[in-house]
Amino acid sequence: MTRATDDVIIKTVSRIFTPFIQIFALYVIMHGHHSPGGGFQGGVILGASFILLVITQGLDKTRRRFSQKLDTIFCSIGLLIYSGIGILCLILGGNYLDYSKLNKILPVIAAEARSLGILGIEIGVGIGVMAVMYSIFSDIVTGGE
Amino acid sequence: MFLKVLSISFMLIGFFFFTTATIGLLRFPDFFCRLHATGKGDTLAVLLSLIGLAIYHGFCLASLKIISIAVFYFVAQPTATHAIARAALRCGVKPWAKGEERR
Amino acid sequence: MEKFFLGIGIGLCFLVLLCLYRGIFGPTVLNRLAGISAIGTKTLVILLLMGFIYDRVDMFMDISMVYAILNFIGTLAVAKYLETKGEV
Numbered sequence: 001m002t003r004a005t006d007d008v009i010i011k012t013v014s015r016i017f018t019p020f021i022q023i024f025a026l027y028v029i030m031h032g033h034h035s036p037g038g039g040f041q042g043g044v045i046l047g048a049s050f051i052l053l054v055i056t057q058g059l060d061k062t063r064r065r066f067s068q069k070l071d072t073i074f075c076s077i078g079l080l081i082y083s084g085i086g087i088l089c090l091i092l093g094g095n096y097l098d099y100s101k102l103n104k105i106l107p108v109i110a111a112e113a114r115s116l117g118i119l120g121i122e123i124g125v126g127i128g129v130m131a132v133m134y135s136i137f138s139d140i141v142t143g144g145e
Numbered sequence: 146m147f148l149k150v151l152s153i154s155f156m157l158i159g160f161f162f163f164t165t166a167t168i169g170l171l172r173f174p175d176f177f178c179r180l181h182a183t184g185k186g187d188t189l190a191v192l193l194s195l196i197g198l199a200i201y202h203g204f205c206l207a208s209l210k211i212i213s214i215a216v217f218y219f220v221a222q223p224t225a226t227h228a229i230a231r232a233a234l235r236c237g238v239k240p241w242a243k244g245e246e247r248r
Numbered sequence: 249m250e251k252f253f254l255g256i257g258i259g260l261c262f263l264v265l266l267c268l269y270r271g272i273f274g275p276t277v278l279n280r281l282a283g284i285s286a287i288g289t290k291t292l293v294i295l296l297l298m299g300f301i302y303d304r305v306d307m308f309m310d311i312s313m314v315y316a317i318l319n320f321i322g323t324l325a326v327a328k329y330l331e332t333k334g335e336v
Binding site: 164166170171176179180183195201202217218224226228229235238 | 249252256259260263266267269270275276278279281282283285286289290292293296297300305306309312313316317319320323324327328330331
Binding site: 001003005010014021024028031035036037041045048051052055056 | 306307310311313314317318321324325328329332
Protein backbone atom coordinates (compact mmCIF):
# COMPACT_ATOMS: atom_id res chain seq x y z
CA MET A 1 0.00 0.00 0.00
CA THR A 2 2.99 2.32 -0.03
CA ARG A 3 3.16 2.83 -3.77
CA ALA A 4 1.15 5.58 -5.49
CA THR A 5 -1.91 4.75 -7.56
CA ASP A 6 -1.10 5.04 -11.27
CA ASP A 7 -4.41 6.62 -12.13
CA VAL A 8 -4.82 10.28 -13.06
CA ILE A 9 -8.40 10.69 -11.84
CA ILE A 10 -7.89 9.45 -8.30
CA LYS A 11 -4.64 11.39 -7.85
CA THR A 12 -6.12 14.68 -9.05
CA VAL A 13 -9.37 14.42 -7.09
CA SER A 14 -7.57 13.60 -3.83
CA ARG A 15 -5.15 16.47 -4.39
CA ILE A 16 -8.05 18.88 -4.91
CA PHE A 17 -10.05 17.71 -1.90
CA THR A 18 -7.37 17.49 0.79
CA PRO A 19 -7.32 21.24 1.71
CA PHE A 20 -11.11 21.31 2.05
CA ILE A 21 -11.11 18.26 4.31
CA GLN A 22 -8.46 19.86 6.52
CA ILE A 23 -10.35 23.15 6.79
CA PHE A 24 -13.49 21.23 7.73
CA ALA A 25 -11.51 19.39 10.43
CA LEU A 26 -10.38 22.73 11.91
CA TYR A 27 -14.01 23.89 11.87
CA VAL A 28 -15.07 20.77 13.78
CA ILE A 29 -12.35 21.37 16.43
CA MET A 30 -13.28 25.01 16.93
CA HIS A 31 -17.04 24.49 17.22
CA GLY A 32 -16.81 21.77 19.83
CA HIS A 33 -18.92 23.57 22.43
CA HIS A 34 -21.72 24.48 20.03
CA SER A 35 -22.32 21.47 17.77
CA PRO A 36 -21.07 17.87 17.74
CA GLY A 37 -17.33 17.81 17.50
CA GLY A 38 -14.46 18.78 19.67
CA GLY A 39 -10.85 17.78 19.90
CA PHE A 40 -10.89 14.07 19.24
CA GLN A 41 -13.27 14.09 16.28
CA GLY A 42 -11.42 16.89 14.51
CA GLY A 43 -8.10 15.16 15.08
CA VAL A 44 -9.42 11.97 13.50
CA ILE A 45 -10.54 13.85 10.37
CA LEU A 46 -7.14 15.59 10.12
CA GLY A 47 -5.40 12.21 10.40
CA ALA A 48 -7.74 10.76 7.76
CA SER A 49 -6.72 13.48 5.31
CA PHE A 50 -3.07 12.46 5.67
CA ILE A 51 -4.01 8.80 5.22
CA LEU A 52 -5.76 9.80 1.98
CA LEU A 53 -2.53 11.43 0.82
CA VAL A 54 -0.52 8.29 1.64
CA ILE A 55 -2.74 5.88 -0.26
CA THR A 56 -2.98 8.02 -3.39
CA GLN A 57 0.37 9.80 -3.68
CA GLY A 58 2.64 7.20 -2.13
CA LEU A 59 4.49 7.10 1.16
CA ASP A 60 7.72 8.78 -0.08
CA LYS A 61 6.07 11.97 -1.32
CA THR A 62 3.97 12.27 1.82
CA ARG A 63 7.01 11.74 4.01
CA ARG A 64 8.74 14.59 2.20
CA ARG A 65 5.93 16.89 3.35
CA PHE A 66 5.39 15.47 6.81
CA SER A 67 8.48 13.66 8.04
CA GLN A 68 8.67 11.25 10.95
CA LYS A 69 10.67 13.71 13.04
CA LEU A 70 8.00 16.40 12.64
CA ASP A 71 5.38 13.81 13.51
CA THR A 72 7.06 13.02 16.83
CA ILE A 73 7.39 16.73 17.61
CA PHE A 74 3.67 17.30 16.98
CA CYS A 75 2.78 14.41 19.25
CA SER A 76 4.74 15.98 22.08
CA ILE A 77 3.43 19.50 21.41
CA GLY A 78 -0.18 18.31 21.69
CA LEU A 79 0.45 16.72 25.07
CA LEU A 80 2.47 19.76 26.18
CA ILE A 81 -0.41 22.15 25.47
CA TYR A 82 -2.90 19.98 27.36
CA SER A 83 -0.77 19.40 30.45
CA GLY A 84 0.73 22.87 30.30
CA ILE A 85 -2.63 24.57 30.68
CA GLY A 86 -3.49 22.22 33.53
CA ILE A 87 -0.26 22.91 35.41
CA LEU A 88 -0.58 26.64 34.72
CA CYS A 89 -3.90 26.59 36.54
CA LEU A 90 -2.20 24.75 39.39
CA ILE A 91 0.54 27.37 39.60
CA LEU A 92 -1.99 30.20 39.67
CA GLY A 93 -3.62 28.77 42.78
CA GLY A 94 -6.48 26.46 41.85
CA ASN A 95 -6.98 22.75 41.18
CA TYR A 96 -5.59 20.92 38.14
CA LEU A 97 -7.51 22.17 35.04
CA ASP A 98 -9.41 24.80 37.02
CA TYR A 99 -9.71 27.33 34.21
CA SER A 100 -11.34 30.13 36.18
CA LYS A 101 -7.98 31.02 37.68
CA LEU A 102 -6.71 31.99 34.24
CA ASN A 103 -8.25 35.46 34.61
CA LYS A 104 -5.17 36.49 36.57
CA ILE A 105 -3.02 36.55 33.45
CA LEU A 106 -5.64 37.18 30.74
CA PRO A 107 -7.79 40.36 30.81
CA VAL A 108 -11.18 38.52 30.89
CA ILE A 109 -13.79 37.59 33.52
CA ALA A 110 -13.85 34.14 35.15
CA ALA A 111 -16.62 32.62 33.00
CA GLU A 112 -14.91 33.62 29.75
CA ALA A 113 -11.60 32.26 31.04
CA ARG A 114 -13.27 28.84 31.38
CA SER A 115 -14.41 28.95 27.74
CA LEU A 116 -10.94 29.90 26.50
CA GLY A 117 -9.32 27.20 28.61
CA ILE A 118 -11.52 24.49 27.12
CA LEU A 119 -10.75 25.73 23.60
CA GLY A 120 -7.04 25.57 24.36
CA ILE A 121 -7.05 21.96 25.46
CA GLU A 122 -9.27 20.95 22.51
CA ILE A 123 -6.58 22.29 20.16
CA GLY A 124 -3.92 20.32 22.02
CA VAL A 125 -5.92 17.11 21.85
CA GLY A 126 -6.59 17.60 18.11
CA ILE A 127 -2.92 18.01 17.24
CA GLY A 128 -1.93 15.00 19.34
CA VAL A 129 -4.57 12.71 17.87
CA MET A 130 -3.60 13.65 14.30
CA ALA A 131 0.07 12.87 14.90
CA VAL A 132 -0.65 9.54 16.61
CA MET A 133 -3.01 8.37 13.84
CA TYR A 134 -0.46 9.18 11.12
CA SER A 135 2.29 7.43 13.08
CA ILE A 136 0.26 4.26 13.67
CA PHE A 137 -0.78 4.07 10.01
CA SER A 138 2.72 4.51 8.61
CA ASP A 139 3.97 1.94 11.11
CA ILE A 140 1.46 -0.71 10.08
CA VAL A 141 1.82 -0.10 6.34
CA THR A 142 5.63 -0.42 6.21
CA GLY A 143 5.66 -3.55 8.32
CA GLY A 144 7.42 -2.10 11.32
CA GLU A 145 10.37 -0.11 9.97
CA MET B 146 -46.71 27.19 -0.81
CA PHE B 147 -45.10 26.81 -4.22
CA LEU B 148 -41.72 26.23 -2.55
CA LYS B 149 -43.16 23.40 -0.45
CA VAL B 150 -44.65 21.69 -3.50
CA LEU B 151 -41.32 22.04 -5.33
CA SER B 152 -39.32 20.54 -2.47
CA ILE B 153 -41.75 17.63 -2.00
CA SER B 154 -41.57 16.84 -5.73
CA PHE B 155 -37.74 16.90 -5.68
CA MET B 156 -37.68 14.50 -2.74
CA LEU B 157 -40.17 12.13 -4.32
CA ILE B 158 -38.15 11.96 -7.55
CA GLY B 159 -35.01 11.33 -5.47
CA PHE B 160 -36.72 8.49 -3.64
CA PHE B 161 -37.79 6.99 -6.96
CA PHE B 162 -34.18 6.98 -8.18
CA PHE B 163 -33.04 5.36 -4.92
CA THR B 164 -35.59 2.58 -5.40
CA THR B 165 -34.60 1.84 -8.99
CA ALA B 166 -30.88 1.88 -8.10
CA THR B 167 -31.44 -0.69 -5.33
CA ILE B 168 -33.56 -2.92 -7.55
CA GLY B 169 -30.78 -2.75 -10.14
CA LEU B 170 -28.20 -3.68 -7.52
CA LEU B 171 -30.14 -6.84 -6.73
CA ARG B 172 -31.34 -7.97 -10.14
CA PHE B 173 -28.60 -7.30 -12.68
CA PRO B 174 -26.66 -10.35 -13.93
CA ASP B 175 -23.08 -9.08 -13.75
CA PHE B 176 -20.80 -7.09 -11.44
CA PHE B 177 -20.14 -4.24 -13.86
CA CYS B 178 -23.88 -3.78 -14.55
CA ARG B 179 -24.55 -3.53 -10.82
CA LEU B 180 -21.78 -0.95 -10.51
CA HIS B 181 -23.48 1.14 -13.24
CA ALA B 182 -26.74 1.04 -11.30
CA THR B 183 -25.42 1.99 -7.92
CA GLY B 184 -22.84 4.49 -9.12
CA LYS B 185 -25.06 6.61 -11.29
CA GLY B 186 -28.46 6.13 -9.64
CA ASP B 187 -27.32 6.78 -6.08
CA THR B 188 -25.39 9.93 -6.97
CA LEU B 189 -28.32 11.51 -8.81
CA ALA B 190 -30.75 10.53 -6.06
CA VAL B 191 -28.61 12.11 -3.34
CA LEU B 192 -28.21 15.29 -5.40
CA LEU B 193 -31.95 15.68 -5.94
CA SER B 194 -32.86 14.85 -2.32
CA LEU B 195 -30.39 17.35 -0.88
CA ILE B 196 -31.55 20.09 -3.26
CA GLY B 197 -35.14 19.41 -2.16
CA LEU B 198 -34.17 19.67 1.52
CA ALA B 199 -32.25 22.90 0.93
CA ILE B 200 -35.22 24.50 -0.85
CA TYR B 201 -37.55 23.50 2.01
CA HIS B 202 -35.35 25.21 4.61
CA GLY B 203 -35.35 28.59 2.91
CA PHE B 204 -32.40 30.81 2.06
CA CYS B 205 -30.02 30.84 5.02
CA LEU B 206 -26.58 29.56 5.99
CA ALA B 207 -27.73 25.99 6.66
CA SER B 208 -29.01 25.62 3.08
CA LEU B 209 -25.62 26.67 1.69
CA LYS B 210 -23.95 24.00 3.83
CA ILE B 211 -26.37 21.35 2.52
CA ILE B 212 -25.55 22.43 -1.05
CA SER B 213 -21.84 22.10 -0.27
CA ILE B 214 -22.37 18.53 0.97
CA ALA B 215 -24.17 17.79 -2.32
CA VAL B 216 -21.34 19.25 -4.42
CA PHE B 217 -18.73 17.25 -2.50
CA TYR B 218 -20.75 14.08 -2.93
CA PHE B 219 -21.25 14.74 -6.64
CA VAL B 220 -17.47 14.69 -7.17
CA ALA B 221 -16.48 12.01 -4.66
CA GLN B 222 -18.92 9.16 -5.36
CA PRO B 223 -18.06 8.71 -9.08
CA THR B 224 -14.37 8.67 -8.14
CA ALA B 225 -14.99 5.87 -5.64
CA THR B 226 -16.99 3.91 -8.25
CA HIS B 227 -14.12 4.36 -10.72
CA ALA B 228 -11.67 3.01 -8.12
CA ILE B 229 -13.82 -0.10 -7.53
CA ALA B 230 -14.18 -0.73 -11.29
CA ARG B 231 -10.42 -0.40 -11.80
CA ALA B 232 -9.74 -2.87 -9.00
CA ALA B 233 -12.18 -5.33 -10.59
CA LEU B 234 -10.46 -5.03 -13.97
CA ARG B 235 -7.04 -5.65 -12.44
CA CYS B 236 -8.36 -8.68 -10.56
CA GLY B 237 -9.56 -10.28 -13.79
CA VAL B 238 -13.36 -10.00 -13.67
CA LYS B 239 -14.72 -10.67 -17.16
CA PRO B 240 -17.71 -8.78 -18.63
CA TRP B 241 -20.94 -10.62 -19.23
CA ALA B 242 -22.27 -11.50 -22.69
CA LYS B 243 -25.88 -12.18 -23.59
CA GLY B 244 -26.78 -15.83 -23.21
CA GLU B 245 -24.48 -16.76 -20.35
CA GLU B 246 -25.76 -17.52 -16.90
CA ARG B 247 -25.93 -15.06 -13.97
CA ARG B 248 -22.88 -14.52 -11.84
CA MET C 249 -44.80 17.86 6.88
CA GLU C 250 -43.00 15.79 9.45
CA LYS C 251 -45.09 12.74 8.58
CA PHE C 252 -43.87 13.00 4.99
CA PHE C 253 -40.19 13.06 6.07
CA LEU C 254 -40.85 10.15 8.44
CA GLY C 255 -42.42 8.13 5.61
CA ILE C 256 -39.46 8.70 3.31
CA GLY C 257 -37.09 7.81 6.14
CA ILE C 258 -38.84 4.49 6.77
CA GLY C 259 -38.77 3.76 3.01
CA LEU C 260 -35.04 4.41 2.91
CA CYS C 261 -34.50 2.10 5.90
CA PHE C 262 -36.27 -0.66 4.00
CA LEU C 263 -33.99 -0.03 1.00
CA VAL C 264 -30.97 -0.34 3.30
CA LEU C 265 -32.16 -3.81 4.32
CA LEU C 266 -32.44 -4.75 0.64
CA CYS C 267 -28.91 -3.54 -0.04
CA LEU C 268 -27.65 -5.61 2.89
CA TYR C 269 -28.47 -8.74 0.90
CA ARG C 270 -25.79 -7.84 -1.60
CA GLY C 271 -23.46 -7.04 1.28
CA ILE C 272 -23.83 -10.49 2.85
CA PHE C 273 -24.44 -12.87 -0.04
CA GLY C 274 -22.50 -11.17 -2.85
CA PRO C 275 -20.53 -13.86 -4.67
CA THR C 276 -17.21 -12.01 -4.51
CA VAL C 277 -15.63 -9.43 -2.21
CA LEU C 278 -16.04 -6.58 -4.69
CA ASN C 279 -19.81 -7.08 -4.73
CA ARG C 280 -19.85 -6.63 -0.97
CA LEU C 281 -17.80 -3.43 -1.26
CA ALA C 282 -20.30 -1.94 -3.72
CA GLY C 283 -23.20 -2.88 -1.44
CA ILE C 284 -21.64 -1.27 1.63
CA SER C 285 -20.87 1.92 -0.29
CA ALA C 286 -24.53 2.11 -1.31
CA ILE C 287 -25.60 1.65 2.33
CA GLY C 288 -23.36 4.58 3.28
CA THR C 289 -25.07 6.76 0.69
CA LYS C 290 -28.54 6.05 2.05
CA THR C 291 -27.37 6.60 5.63
CA LEU C 292 -26.28 10.13 4.70
CA VAL C 293 -29.78 11.08 3.54
CA ILE C 294 -31.45 9.37 6.54
CA LEU C 295 -29.27 11.46 8.92
CA LEU C 296 -30.33 14.73 7.30
CA LEU C 297 -34.00 13.71 7.39
CA MET C 298 -33.69 13.00 11.12
CA GLY C 299 -32.32 16.50 11.55
CA PHE C 300 -35.36 17.97 9.85
CA ILE C 301 -37.78 15.87 11.90
CA TYR C 302 -36.29 16.97 15.25
CA ASP C 303 -35.92 20.58 14.05
CA ARG C 304 -32.16 20.76 14.79
CA VAL C 305 -30.69 20.97 11.33
CA ASP C 306 -27.36 22.54 12.32
CA MET C 307 -26.34 19.59 14.45
CA PHE C 308 -27.03 16.78 12.01
CA MET C 309 -25.45 18.54 9.06
CA ASP C 310 -21.91 18.34 10.44
CA ILE C 311 -22.35 14.65 11.20
CA SER C 312 -23.52 13.84 7.67
CA MET C 313 -20.60 15.75 6.10
CA VAL C 314 -18.15 13.80 8.26
CA TYR C 315 -19.81 10.55 7.23
CA ALA C 316 -19.55 11.43 3.53
CA ILE C 317 -15.81 12.10 3.89
CA LEU C 318 -15.10 8.89 5.80
CA ASN C 319 -17.16 6.76 3.38
CA PHE C 320 -15.14 8.15 0.45
CA ILE C 321 -11.76 7.51 2.09
CA GLY C 322 -12.73 4.03 3.27
CA THR C 323 -13.92 2.90 -0.17
CA LEU C 324 -10.69 4.14 -1.80
CA ALA C 325 -8.55 2.32 0.77
CA VAL C 326 -10.31 -1.05 0.43
CA ALA C 327 -10.33 -0.83 -3.40
CA LYS C 328 -6.58 -0.21 -3.44
CA TYR C 329 -5.96 -3.10 -1.07
CA LEU C 330 -7.90 -5.50 -3.28
CA GLU C 331 -6.16 -4.23 -6.42
CA THR C 332 -2.60 -4.76 -5.23
CA LYS C 333 -3.57 -8.06 -3.56
CA GLY C 334 -2.37 -6.89 -0.19
CA GLU C 335 1.31 -6.52 -1.04
CA VAL C 336 3.22 -3.80 0.76
